[in-house]
Amino acid sequence: MWIDLFLPKICASWVFIIDFSTFLNKFFHVRPKEQSVEWYTSIGNAAAIKKAWMGGDCQVTALLRLEGIEKSFPGVQALKSCKLELLPGEVHALVGENGAGKSTLMKIATGVYSKDAGRIVYKGKEIELPNARAARDYGISMIHQELNLLPHLTIAQNMYLGREPKKLGFLVDDQELNRRAGKQLEEMNLKLDPKTLVSELSVAKQQMVEIAKALSFRSEVLIMDEPTAALTDAEIRDLFRIMAQLKRQGVGIIYISHRMEELRQISDRITVMRDGAYVDTVETKQVGTDQIIRMMVGRELSRTPGLAPVDPEAETVLEVKGLSRGKELQDIHFQLKKGEILGFAGLMGAGRTEVARAIFGADPVDRGEIIVHGKNASIKHPHDAVRAGIGYLSEDRKSFGVLVDMDVASNIAMASYHRYRNPIGFMKESRINQTAAHYVKSLSIKTPGIGQKVKFLSGGNQQKVVIGKWLNRDCDVLIFDEPTRGIDVGAKNEIYKLLENLAAEGKAIMMISSELPEILRMSHRVIVMCEGRITGELAAEEATQEEIMKYATMRSNMM
């Protein structure tokens, strides 16, 4: 069409394109056609607009462009000439293994860190960001993984914290405060009362409030750091709906996530980082998941040999009978054999972690029996469970798994100190060090030494330290709660291999996971839970994503 030839030459700014094309549309009654410029404009996909219009020639003004960003910390170069371009109305995924430099780059974009070299260009103008305040004033906001809301204040109070509308110069104008907050929530189609206390909201709702707060600063660049980590599928759909709406308004979103399926669903382009360096930016539609992972890890993922079959004659190591507590746990029964990996699937809040914590004695139960090696183990406290040979690897490693301020050796010895002391309580340091060195080697924990504080290790290596702790205690039953959460793709495979080896050596493993591919790949048998009950049990052969989801959503009122 003639417009295609004509327009790119006039255009300098993206805004102009939209205005002019809408004008033309109206004038000539051109109906938007799929794959046409108009169609892309209507869904607000700027990356596609750029491509459709100019084939890459003409410049669409990027919302935010980071160029040649360098950053060093004492002893390490964290970022080496990194770049990123965010267009208006684009969801731009930023991926990379843990430690690839994603969050450092984002901290520079939000003014938390200062850059050593490079340029930050915002809407065509180079800007300096001396602090977080400056970034926010420009309209660059970050939604953090850990939410920064004050639980005892209301939604409205949180949104306008530090800039409350005033009456008489010093009184807070509550009416105006709630009105403004309400308007912002309404714009996002959120049915929330601004006077609700934040502590009464679910994590997902809190996240929405964070987004609303960011938008109330008139933010045009939103950075989201693993926003879906704690959300259920329904909540994720809600989040994506709001993201789509923001796209239409021309907001650019930088989206950090480890979940590949999500990236495919929501993002327009993907920028991959590795070891503090920029790898590539690709159109999401044009690459496969394998390809992205390859770019992230810089190598092909090795396939593991797979699970060894469970001997049907093998001893039942753990038996749980009628475990119950209120509505959270309703009459939980199951058995776990030696050498078996039993997957626990279900949606967030289905009660899987509660089962694990109850077996481990971390939380009290109303009733129920836990039988280990045929003997009734009366477990009231975690140390009872440990004595019975049960080890628990929490989903939240930093809070419940490792002692981050203590060194690798102390952590590996933490469950077994009774073995490392003489009668008057002195520690046998050399024995501790020997053991620690052994596990560092056999689990290939990457650490400069056993005296390294655990907080300086990556997520995957922290997880291995926890595994080392329980192996050192000779636990026969290991409960893994989300064993690969927050662990990057390369290290994930190592953890899987480790799990397979542990099972092959005769450990009985209960594995809770929210990632269905992980469940399907790593389990001999799958138990599905919903609302505190076991709703289904599947053998590995009959387990499919569809089957598991069927049981996972089998709510009691439907039965």
Place this chain on the structure above:
Amino acid sequence: MKLQSAQTAGAKPQTRTTDNKGTARQKLLAFASLILLILAFSLLSSNFFRFDNLVGIMLSTAVIGVLALGSTFVIVTGGIDLSVGTVMTFSSVMAGVFITYWNGPIIAGVIGGILAGAVCGLASGLMIAKMKIPPFIATLAVMMVTKGLSLVISGTKPIYFTDKPAFNQITMNSVIFGIPNAVWIFLAASVIASFILTKTIVGRYNFALGSNEEAARLSGVNTVFWKVVIYVMTGMFSGLAGIMMASRLNSAQPALGSGYELEAIAAVVIGGTSLSGGTGSILGTVIGALIMSVLTNGLRILSVAQEWQTVIVGLVIILAVYMDILRRRKNRS
């Protein structure tokens, strides 16, 4: 890959730096301040750097120092013990009861006093670990109870040990180098405390509780039990301080003791132990206690009024803690 039987593995034990750089630097900083203070006072007054004055400083550090040793344990767990001062008084009154009222042997008084401290620690520990009462409140209550009990038991009057001159000799006699025994007891107690904190299981659990109690519990550590043990230990150090105090004054003074807990906490904090728990060292506490008494002694020699001495000690605490915070901030970025 064979994962078990660690003991048989031929892996070479790697060397391990148990002490972290941060604490070491803070200790160095505190130590440098101490030396600087001593130098400054020596230059300002010829009376300062003399044997009997230095012994005097050590002697005045001894009691508060032993209290601070005990406080270090609870502070490393992230807790606090406000009762150490009055528990000290309570122990000295109990020693008075055993020795003077009941005319028992001196050794019974010493053991009785330390046991009295242990019982108070047990009470605080059970309240904190079992009943989950916040340490601040629980030990505040124990502070008031022991303060009251000391007055009740003694009938608000001092109990004198004049019948048993040997009791006074425990601290005031000089066995070695003409330095009073109190100083040696303090040093011995420091060495023992340091061993407990760095070389024993209790010490390791102490740090574990301070850095993340829940993670320690989920590692199968019986956190309730060990917390009680730690508070009992603190109580025993307070008891020892009580005996030393009574022996030095040759009397149990029931009205004494309030305010000592804060001085003990100040010494611990100046020594680089963080009130949020997880870090700390006994050497730091000893240096912290010495800084406080060198300061008081030096100012007294320079005839600075008592009131101003207190003001200056207060300012020094601010300075010491602020420097610690600055250093931490630098470490982080």
